[in-house]
Amino acid sequence: MILDALYALAAKNSLLVAFTFVGITIWISYKLSKxxxxxxxxxxxxxxxxxxxxxYLSGKSTGGSKGLADIELFSGVAIMGGGMFRDFAIVATAFGVHVEDLKKAGVVGIASIFIGVILSFSVGAIVAVSFGYTDPVIISTIGAGAATYIVGPVTGAALGASSDIIALSIAAGLVKSILVMISTPLVANKIGLNNPTAAMIYGGLMGTTSGVSAGLAATDPKLVPYGAMTATFYTGVGCLLAPSVLYLIIVQLMG
Amino acid sequence: MIIYGVSILAFCTLSGIYLGDLIGIMIGVKSNVGGVGIAMLLLITLAHFPKKIFHIDEISQKGVIFWSAMYIPIIVAMAAKQNAVAALAAGPVALTAGILAVAFSFAMIPVLMRFSKSEDHKK
Known part of the structure; x- marks a missing residue:
């Protein structure tokens, strides 16, 4: 009876359950990180x-295609992580952008953002093709995921990719982000990542803000603001280019 | 008021996505063309308007900043609702794409650094 009442409450307030649950997940994650x-x-x-x-675990146990959201108690996750809130929150991140920073980054800094987006997209797209994908929507979504785990799902949703492809693009972006965090301090000396200009170029090329901030913090904390400055523009440029010009190029190339 | 910020953000998001849809229809692809990116540009433009014409005061800004801080939690929820079982079947493609993207990007840093130095030289 007590459980029934609790389930009825959760069903009526699914979004609040999702807020609570995601909050706890993030709290645990930051504890693990520290x-x-x-x-x-x-x-x-x-x-x-x-x-x-x-x-993955929910999909295995329910056999559904909506992950955790297929478990009734967590159905609110589908609302919280749905397209409306996703776009709303991503657009909001642009508010912290200072256009003056672009001037400080200079021509090379700005170029690095565009080169970074196009380079990662191309690498991801080529990998997708080499794995046998021929649908331009799938190729573009995976390419965009190789840019960041934000650009991937934004592109996938805009182009109408299926959920498993969007999951792949998040995974690709996540691999990139984690790899940047871990490998930056290891390769910093070899590639001359020891001054503000190099840090700005690095931020623009990598683009994953979390990866760049954590990677630079482990290399030289003084460089973090320079890398973050260009990295914050990357997602915006990616969201602009990937589901438009870059997708259209892929359509042309795949005939 | 906080709602002003939320309202401006919602307006920018809706307008950007609408424009993205229109561009998609115009060029004949069944997709949203860069809508989120356009929305971001709109928001940046509004935020940088001369203060006399359009000014988002500090409290209203909180309505935008709140949602920008919610973006990682929303991405976590988004990740949790994907069809990860089907994605794992194609898992190596994500791993390969992620690793190679990082490798190539790192390799570009020295190249751009050289370009940056020759730029300085010209000055």
């Missing part, structure tokens, strides 16, 4: 990985 990885692996990356893992 205590297990000493902050090397950013809490946000761990949280997204847990999200994908939960989607």
């Amino acid at each position: 205590h297990l990885t000493k902050g090397r692996l950013h809490g946000s990356a761990i949280a997204i990985a847990i999200g994908l893992l939960l989607a």
Whole structure:
């Protein structure tokens, strides 16, 4: 009886259940980040990985295609993580952008953002083709995922890709983000990542804000603002280019 | 008021996505063409308007900043609702794409650095 009342409450307030649940997930992720990885692996990356893992486990147990949202108690996750809130929150991140920063980044800094988006997209697209995909929508979504785990799903949703392809694009972006966090301090010396200009170029090329911030923090904390400055523009440029010009190029190329 | 910020954000998001849909119809593809990116440009433009013409005061800004801070939690929820079982069947493609994208991007840093130095030289 007590459980029935609780389930009835949860069903009526599914979005609030989702807020509570995601909040707890993120709290655990940041604890894991701090205590297990000493902050090397950013809490946000761990949280997204847990999200994908939960989607996998739920899919296995329910046989459904909507991950955790197929479990009735967590149906609100589909609203919270749905297209409307996703676009709303991503657009909001543009508010923190300072156009003056672009001037500071200079020609090379700005070029690095565009080169970074196009380079990662192309690499992802080529990998998708080499794995046998021929649908331009799928190729573009995976290419966009290789840019960041934001650009991937935004592109996939805009082009009408299926949920499993969007999951792949999130996973590709997540691999990139985690790899940037871990490998930056290891390769920093070899590639001359020890001054503000290099940090701005690096931020523009990599684009994953969480990866860049955590990677630079482990290399030289003084460089974080320079890398973050260009990285924040990357997602916007990616959301603009990937589901438009880059997708159309893929359509042309795939005939 | 906080609702002003939320309202401006909603307006920009809707307008951007609408424009993206219209561009899609115009060029004849069944998709939204860069809508979220256009919405971001709109918001940046509004935020940088001369203060006399259009000014988002500090409290109204909180309505936008709240949603920008909610974006990682929303991405976590979005990840949790995907068809991850079907995606895992094609797992290596994500891993390969992610690894190669990082490798190529790292390799570009020294190249752009050289370009940056020759730019400085010209000055």
